[in-house]
Amino acid sequence: MHTDQLKQEIIQYSKEIGIDKIGFTTADVFSELKERLKRQQELAYQSGFEKGSIEERTEPKRLLPEAQSIISIAIAYPSRMKDAPKSTKEERRGIFARASWGTDYHHVLRNRLEKLEAFIQEKVNDANTKVMVDTGELSDRAVAERAGIGFSGKNTSIITPEFGSFVYLGEMITNIPFTPDSPVEDSCGDCRKCMDACPTGALVQGGQLNTQRCIAFLTQTKDYLPDEFRTKLGNRVYGCDTCQVVCPKNKKVDFHIHPEFEPEHDIAKPKLKPMLRISNREFKETFGHISGSWRGKKPIQRNAIIGLGHYKDTTAVEELIAVMNNDPRPVIRGTAAWSLGKIGTNEAYEAIREAMNTETDEQVLFEMEKGLAFQKEVTTK
Template identity: 70%
Template structure:
């Protein structure tokens, strides 16, 4: 079989199904990555959402019999919200990060990878594949970097010359020996804008992230947010784009190539107060198709409470008092108590004093006391 011709055909076909960039690399182990992952593990910088077995993350042969090469794909996503509603007094809004606009990207990329598998299988009947997006064992970034999709930026994103870092990544291990592409040279140079701009100092140094401090990770946690991060989250409901928006490589980049990625402004920049009392069904109907809904409504509700505190939105005080009195979940109840103290005012203080005498949960009591401490 003419492998050069097959590779050309795969590249041509990929363009017809909405793959914006495609690259090929070997299935050799990612030895450099292994050392980095071991260091991250030792420093406790991991988020906990990753595949725990480092061997599987760095060696394609551990998860696929007889791997010969890996195909990496990238799809560019929008970065500008058209007709964005204004966040104003009494009608404050939160924001989902750009990677959670439109339809869940896992669904979009799996669709493209499935079509690519079917095309290759029609050309090579004995072809086998294992495709993955984000939640697979391999590191999407390591594969994309080695396949020449882009370089690994200091902000820990793959940066492509064409689309900046506003790309979703996916990959496919196969038993077909495609000719590998050449990696792209790093263009970050002496620029450290992302490192300086990170709100929590999660970017320890260029290319090293302490995921435990990263707002994108913190917005997805389900428990109480540590005090030091509560005032850093701003109005973010899910994810964080700061290290991307300050990147010079992303300046003026906005790609509206894919219909299913186009955001609904009312969904990705929603009013905060209605989120506080949203039912499971309403949450699923409104936010269910976003990748940012995967952890359910509780983290989004907690983040909405923190956003209202960030805005010092006095019109939210009755809603927060209702949560403090009626919500059965300690995290929501306690965060509401903290937020009432942060917003301040006579009504908030009286509500905290009143509920303190009856509250039995120690975690909630701690938060009530934190709320009351704002009045001292």
């Protein structure tokens, strides 16, 4: 079968199985990305979650020696929650980023790509393929950009003409030499709304992200959150959407095409206090099917504790005291002490002082001192 005819059949089949956009590119080296990744490494801007070496991430033939082409796919997800539950003074809520609403997209996209893979292998006997979604070596965004899915915006997201940047990306390397598609023209222009809105200044310049300052990354870390970022976190328990929400290209974008990605209210916007006492089993049963659960409950709990401090939620004081006194994890005890200080009731300060008499972990004691310092700030104002 001629590859151009096969390409058209693949495009048609992709629509039938719920792929919103598909593009084709060569398996050539991603030379520009390679230089950018080297620069990121030199500046220590990487997250540490990246898979593979810089060579593996930019040279498709290292992953599939006979590689000729890469097929890129995009699937749209919602940007707005219908009838979203509101936070109340008695029940404050956190928020998961939109990319973590509904079923874990890794599973959904992999399923679609495997169907596409089976379709191709049925048509071409000697077809060789390798499927990747986010956790693979290749940069989903670099592939999507070169395959004409969209352009890479200043917020480092792929922005599609149809769905804005609210799309999940995946790809398939293959030994079939498809005719490549043309890239989409960058249309950010002089706009810098995402850079100006970034809460931590993580967007160093258009298209360059210091991941170590990005709230989306910081919500996934397991250690203490550095002080300068705690007040920036707000009620986010996982991820950050600010640079996408402010983007003019996303102004009226809200697609509800795939039921799997519809947000479940109490999961996408969970009540914060119950997060403090959730067991591993309950966490897995409740949140295990969403992508935001991949790091386990500890980062989510730490962020929930900071969120309660952000709200100055006096109704949470008793539970935070219990966490500070009883949780076996120093990071959780210390963060609870900091949050109690932030809430700032007399009961909270008294509990911190009392806990300091029995606490033995130096970092937790340091966090307790920070908590008490809030009281000094109030009295000196």
